[in-house]
Amino acid sequence: MPAPTHVSRPDDRLAPPSCADGDPLVAARRAFFTRSPAARWRPAPPPAGGDDLALLLEAEYGLMPREAAHGRAAGLGREDVAVASLRQAARLGVPLTPEALLAHTAEGPRTATVLADLWPGTVRAHGPEWARDALRHALLRAAPGTAHAAELLDLATAAGLWPLDPEEAVRLAGPGGRATRHALWRHLHGHPAGGRLLPPAAEAADPYEALLLSRDLALPEGPGREPGLLVAQSMLLGGFDTPGQGAGGGLSVLLGSLGDALADIGSLAGVLTIVTAEYAELGSGARLVSERRPGHWVLRLPVDADGPPPQHRLPQHRPALAWWATRLLGLLARPADVVHVRYADDGSLALAQAADSVGARLVFTATPDPHRRLAENHRQADPRDPGRARRLRDELHRVFLADRLVDRAATVVAIPGPSGTRELVRHFPLLAARHGPAGPPAPPEGIAPYVPSEDEDAARQALLTGLFSGGHRSDGLAPADRHLPLLLCVGRLHPVKQQDVLLRAWLTAGLWRTSTLVLVGGAAERATAEEEHMRETLRSLVAGRPEAARRLAVRTALPNQEVRRLEHALGDPAHGVRAWYVCPSAKEEFGLAVLEAMEAGLPAAGPRRGGVAHYLHDGANGVLLDTASAATLAEDLARLVALPEPRRTRLARAGRATVNTRFLVSGMAGALAELYRDAGMIGTTEPSPA
DSSP states (O other): OOOOOOOOOOOTTSOOOSSOOSOHHHHHHHHHHHOOGGGOOOOOOOOTTOOSHHHHHHHHHOOSOHHHHHHHGGGSOHHHHHHHHHHHHHHHTOOOOHHHHHTTTTSOHHHHHHHHHHHHHHHHHHOHHHHHHHHHHHHHHSOTTSHHHHHHHHHHHHHTOOOSOHHHHHHHHTTOOHHHHHHHHHHHHHSTTTGGGSOOGGGOSSHHHHHHHOTTOOOOSSOOSOSSEEEEEEOOSSOTTOTTSTTOOHHHHHHHHHHHHHHTOTTEEEEEEEEEEOHHHHHTTOOSEEEEETTEEEEEEEOSSSSOOOGGGHHHHHHHHHHHHHHHHHHSSSOOSEEEEESSSHHHHHHHHHHHHHTOEEEEEEOOTTHHHHHHHHHHSOTTOTTHHHHHHHHHHHHHHHHHHHHHOSEEEEOOBTTBTHHHHHHOHHHHHHHOTTOSOOOOOOBOOOOOOTTHHHHHHHHHHHHTSOTTSTTOOOGGGTTSOEEEEESOOOGGGOHHHHHHHHHHTTGGGTOEEEEEOSOSSSOOHHHHHHHHHHHHHHTTOHHHHHTEEEEOOOOHHHHHHHHHHHHOGGGOOOEEEEOOOSOBSSOHHHHHHHHTTOOEEEESSBSGGGTOOBTTTBEEEOOSSHHHHHHHHHHHHTSOHHHHHHHHHHHHHHHHHHOBHHHHHHHHHHHHHHTTOOOOOOOOOO
């Protein structure tokens, strides 16, 4: 079953803006997708010193004739111009010829992503013979063993085309590097006669290559052929079992509990959670498919890396991730019917490609990220910063990926914010055309109920004893400070989580004299560059301030069960700690960690920007913080700590009631199941015979 196609053509049904939008990205996109005179847009003159945001927006979204646009874009690089023109073709649904696309291979990772997105439509529109011949011509001209040859082979593999005989393909790959060798092996796997040219798995250099060379890979476990449909959900960033470390945040906790809850819904045959497995996990002999609990399986995609690849590295893994997902999903006893992806990145695009290949319907959770801060971030960045231009292009790349995922998806799901989905529709004009001003459905997210252990009381006491083990330790507090108000913050160590801003605010407000601060997050071993930088920043902020350092505890990430146990211990009045949960993030899409703290009975404070304000209302069931700077956060922290104890207790009770009545994962699972059912994805028909 081919993936549904929603061609992104400009649509006059989209209402033009009532007034000029101050965000140049919003204005450019609205003008492009409406092509309405009332929405006509032109970039503002660049500021003194030059700025390429206006040029990039005009090249990608401009309404002027091609000749004029080309002249205005003269200040951009070759890849910028190529990427902009190809993205326009993708958004307009224009099936370029094979030669027109292949002329842009070997121009960079962003171009490669656009080509991979456009290529299936080009093959369908112009026919496989034309595409095969064009590929053969390009391959024979490519230098053997190069990344260019690997890119061409990946395009051939993705479309099931064989422009070269297997022997020719082997000669073309030549003595290329690891990436080229792997592209060749993926290509040979699909050719009827290619398997005989694969090296024996015993000659593989490592466990990843051994799996890649396995010709008869089998998945002994996995969902059977029960009635109902099989739903796959993905988490390709961070470790599934290590929340709070690296890129692994609340999504791993959410998908674990959500998959368990969905598995209990009778109209589903089961749930697959798709994650990645890197060298260490592959070398340990971990199974590619394992059952987490009845009806909920974990499917691991091998990744050629020594750890979960960060988001900015996903473009180089996209072809392999798409191939592995297609291969492994195809080896299951029954096909996946739904593939639900989150995040606008190359990993999600890879899974969208795999969903198309195995005949599954795509569901995409869309968020206005990085849209809402793209222009602001670029404007505030130091023009002398050498990474400023790269970050801008990376964010525009993710904006494009989000558009393509919206276009490919049978169903788009939103995460509700303070204004419902209005902010999302503002940044995605196509969603207004598809769903109207109300936007797409936005089922609330939720958390699993906390289940105490048999020795819960002793375990809580041990956690608190360890925390108040001595202020001379960097991860402990002095027993004598147990009577002071305690601020707890849990999350991965990353600039967007702003633990450093929280510490600055705590110091600026002088709260180190009257409270303690506990930060939990970050890997104990093999820390990422972001984690190391954040830890060094935290250390430097209290260097030479021994009294403040004594009341600061920085602890490495804990398993989710331990985090929630600590929160319940701090939220229990019997333990004599007056604690607050503080989320200082620049923004949170929803803030599951905040919900967990509220459920534990801790009064919670979170950022005004993002999804936390959807459920946390200032002064009613928590406190909203201005996290834009350390100065503004310091003012709000002082206000928070000064609240009298009866008020703090009332906020905690109201917060717990909010979670227990509106934000449990069972409700989220039921809402998603109904959404799938309404879209015709969930039924009770028997699966077709094998």
